[in-house]
Amino acid sequence: MPMWVRKTSADRRYKEIKIPPVQVLYNTCKGVFENFGPGIVPGPENIERLKAAMDGMTGADVGLRPGMQFFRRFPVITYIRIHECDKFSIGLFCLPQSAVIPLHNHPEMTVLSKLLFGTINVNSFEWVNADPPNKGGIFSAVPLRGTNSPRLGSDFKPAGVPRLAKTKAEYEVSAPCKTSVLYPADRGNLHTVRALTPCAFLEVVAPPCSVSRGWPCTYYRKYHFSTLSAVGMISVPEEQRPGYVWLQETEKGDVSLVYKDEYTGPCIVTE
Numbered sequence: 001m002p003m004w005v006r007k008t009s010a011d012r013r014y015k016e017i018k019i020p021p022v023q024v025l026y027n028t029c030k031g032v033f034e035n036f037g038p039g040i041v042p043g044p045e046n047i048e049r050l051k052a053a054m055d056g057m058t059g060a061d062v063g064l065r066p067g068m069q070f071f072r073r074f075p076v077i078t079y080i081r082i083h084e085c086d087k088f089s090i091g092l093f094c095l096p097q098s099a100v101i102p103l104h105n106h107p108e109m110t111v112l113s114k115l116l117f118g119t120i121n122v123n124s125f126e127w128v129n130a131d132p133p134n135k136g137g138i139f140s141a142v143p144l145r146g147t148n149s150p151r152l153g154s155d156f157k158p159a160g161v162p163r164l165a166k167t168k169a170e171y172e173v174s175a176p177c178k179t180s181v182l183y184p185a186d187r188g189n190l191h192t193v194r195a196l197t198p199c200a201f202l203e204v205v206a207p208p209c210s211v212s213r214g215w216p217c218t219y220y221r222k223y224h225f226s227t228l229s230a231v232g233m234i235s236v237p238e239e240q241r242p243g244y245v246w247l248q249e250t251e252k253g254d255v256s257l258v259y260k261d262e263y264t265g266p267c268i269v270t271e
Contacts, residue, residue, distance in 0.1 A: 020266040021053070021061040025204070026083055026090065028053040033087040033206045038108040041183055042206075047112075050204065054114040054179040057202060062092055063265025064200050066117055070094035070261070071198035077101060077258045083268060089208035092263075095120075095195035101258075103192040103220045103247070110206050111182040118199020119174040124191040125165040125245065162223065162246040165190060172196065190220065190247070220247040 019027075032046045042050070059065055062082065070078040071094060078094040093101065095118075103125070173180075182189060209217045225244040 020268075021057050022082065022090075022266050023268050025050075025053045025057070026268045026270065029088050029090060029204060029206070036087065036206060038184075038207055041110055047181060050112055051179040051181070054112060054202060054204070057114060057116065058176075059116040059200055061266070062116070062202065063263070064092065064094065064116060066198050068094075071096045071200075075099050078261050079258055080261050080263050082263050082265070083270065084208050086207065088204060088206035090202070090204050092116075092200060092202055094200045094261075095193075095198065097195055097198050099195045101193040103190060103222055104217045105189045105191075105220075106182060106184075106205065106209065106217055107189075108184050108207070109182075109209065110184060112179050112204040113182070114179045114202045115173055115175045115177050116200045116202055117175045119172060119196040120199055120201070121170070121172050121194040121196055122191060123170045123194075124168045124189075125247070126168045126190065128164040128166050128244070162248045164225075165245055165247050167243045167245070175199070219250050221250040222247055 028049055032042050032050060036042060064070075074096040075098070076096070077099050080092040080094065082090040082092065084091070095101070182191075223246040225241045225246065227246065
């Protein structure tokens with residue numbers, strides 16, 4: 001004889017108050033980052049808590065779907081802020097196909113990223129500590145300061161001194177996938193992201209990337225090694241040169257179109 005279970009009012013209330021995944025993520029971030037600051041990395045258990053909160057999330061959990069206007073206005077990248085405080089930020093990047101988040105770093109920040117849908121190409125770099133560097137580890141910039149380089153053009157005006165870097169990794173990521181983590185001391189902290197299809201990813205940054213709070217990201221312009229090979233202080237075998245580049249600090253506005261938009265997904269309670 002079958003046993004019938006009658007739903008009580010308590011059962012119905014439990015179903016009605018199911019916590020949205022984005023609220024779970026906020027609650028987890030608040031607990032993990034409450035006592036953390038620049039350069040401080042959460043322990044492995046807390047990192048796993050954050051990854052667990054993000055791993056199962058999809059575009060629907062934050063009000064996104066591939067057909068939205070954000071993914072049709074190349075080359076514009078849309079950033080949607082879900083939450084930001086002095087401890088952490090939660091946000092969304094929406095990229096149309098072929099859009100690029102330019103080469104940048106996240107100094108003293110822990111970054112968790114979850115691709116919600118689409119496919120991206122990630123290219124990461126690490127600094128080369130070549131000998132002999134100048135004071136502060138910065139290499140000779142003689143070729144950059146000249147105006148007669150046929151490769152750079154006579155109108156080239158340097159914004160900073162170039163530094164030598166090499167490719168650490170280049171790979172593709174497609175949703176569904178696990179959450180990736182970038183640590184403050186990660187040697188692949190320098191990276192760029194290209195959308196191979198319309199895509200969106202969720203990102204948690206602690207502390208948040210903020211000029212006003214003193215934790216800005218730095219953006220770079222990349223030059224092939226051969227472009228500045230006259231630097232003389234650096235010697236790289238011919239067959240290895242494709243893996244080396246010169247990186248020069250630049251303004252974000254010079255290389256990117258990033259627009260902010262309002263978050264329209266499930267609301268979060270921050271009190």
